[in-house]
Amino acid sequence: MAGPDGEAVLGAPAFLTDSDSHPGYDPARFLVMDDIPEEDVAAEPGGAAALARLRGRLRTLESRPSVVSGSPGRMGGVSYAGTLSPRERADALGLATDALERQAEAASAELVCWVYFIEDADATVDTVLRERGYTRVSVGADCHLPITWDSFDGYLRGFSAKRRWSIQREVRGFAEAGVTVERHGAEALGPELAGLELQWRRKYGRKADLEATVADYRELREHVGDAMTVFVARRQGRALGFVTFIEDGPVWWARFPGFDYSAGSDIYLYFNLLFYHPIQVAISEGISSISYSMGSYETKCSRGCAPRHLLAYVRTAGDAGLAADLEVADRIQHRRFDRIARAHTHRGRG
Structure with a gap:
């Protein structure tokens, strides 16, 4: 108007x-x-x-x-x-x-x-x-996670002993599997990560096209590239998953992820890539909250989110x-x- x-x-x-x-x-x-x-x-x-x-x-x-x-x-x-x-x-x-x-x-x-x-x-x-x-x-x-702690241990203390043990096991299993997480800007979005996003889309019955997805990435880089953070999980140089966030001042908005579903569940890729690693970075950078959007409500709230x-x-x-x-x-x-x-x-x- x-x-x-x-x-x-x-x-x-x-x-x-x-x-x-x-x-x-x-x-x-x-x-x-x-x-x-x-x-x-x-x-x-x-x-x-x-x-x-x-x-x-x-x-x-x-x-x-x-x-x-x-x-x-x-x-x-x-x-x-x-x-x-x-x-x-x-x-x-x-x-x-x-x-x-x-x-x-x-x-x-x-x-x-x-x-x-x-x-x-x-x-x-x-x-x-x-x-x-x-x-x-x-x-x-919207699954909303206020960042109110000054350390990851503080985050863990908000859970029961059983849940703390489970989270610590997942963090340890991820590290022992030799998986590391890299932080990038929008420049990381390209064909390699697009292939992972297509796996995620297909899992949920969504239309997927590599060329169109890469074209979408170019538009994102052009229009909101300065506000994007991309976390990429790799093992021996191979990308296993990624997640994107849009930064709005002290708030992060989770956007789209991608996963290699052949990597296996024993490395706890989902929780480490979407929650544990970004939460640690957010704490260190003074981020006030992370919003994880819709869906998987029980799972997201089990890791501290509120709907x-x-x-x-x-x-x-x-x-x-x-x-x-x-x-x-x-x-x-x-x-x-x-x-x-x-x-x-x-x-x-x-």
Whole structure:
């Protein structure tokens, strides 16, 4: 959005999506929330019926376009000019919403969604969109790890004796296997690491193409290369895995990894590469937190993360049934992540 003198006052990514789009951009898939454990659904009165109705409704929309603002893994999708007052922010967002809804009407889009907002991070979005008839629903969580320790031993002391022993065994096994971790910038991203990323993508059923992935790396180097940290695990010169982080001041945002799945589970590559080594570096550099994005919630929280809800705002004006089912889904998600947090945030549990 531009101001009266042409200056940028608000920016947000927005896409016209359909069933061929990345699943993280397609409401017919990210609103299904089919990873919710049955125990959490059963604990919510009417939960199973509400999710069945919601999923049935979404199946009918699979072939229809949607308009989506937000990008998976890029939390806080609205940027505001620093000079705007709270009222001006709300006005600018209202105009942006008008524009998005006009685009949806022109494209015969069935759903309009704003998505991947960390809960309580943007009060303007929450107020403006809900007043306009959007329903708020948790579609997952960002696994957030505050770095509050002055040493790795301090990190370990937050776990039960059983979990500490397990982590120490994993660190020791990694070292004894002759694996080392190198730190690089974005220049490390090339065909070698792209091959590892493709293994990771294929494991989760995602489309993978080496040439396109390497081209994506070139764009990353051009646009955000200065903010990237890449940790690469090697054994005898061979890359076994990598993980990327975007640095935003004192915060690291984990992005995409890659793994050689033939390396074997006995070297504990995942935990050392994604958690133990980056945590030690983060402590030494005064990083305040690391965000590990969505998915693998139990695993990430077992290593110290806490879940922060990621919200979608779905236009439901005039559709009370859809709004009601989304509200039930939101309660189920809150129940789910409250349970996970309780299981992993109390000292003495492991």
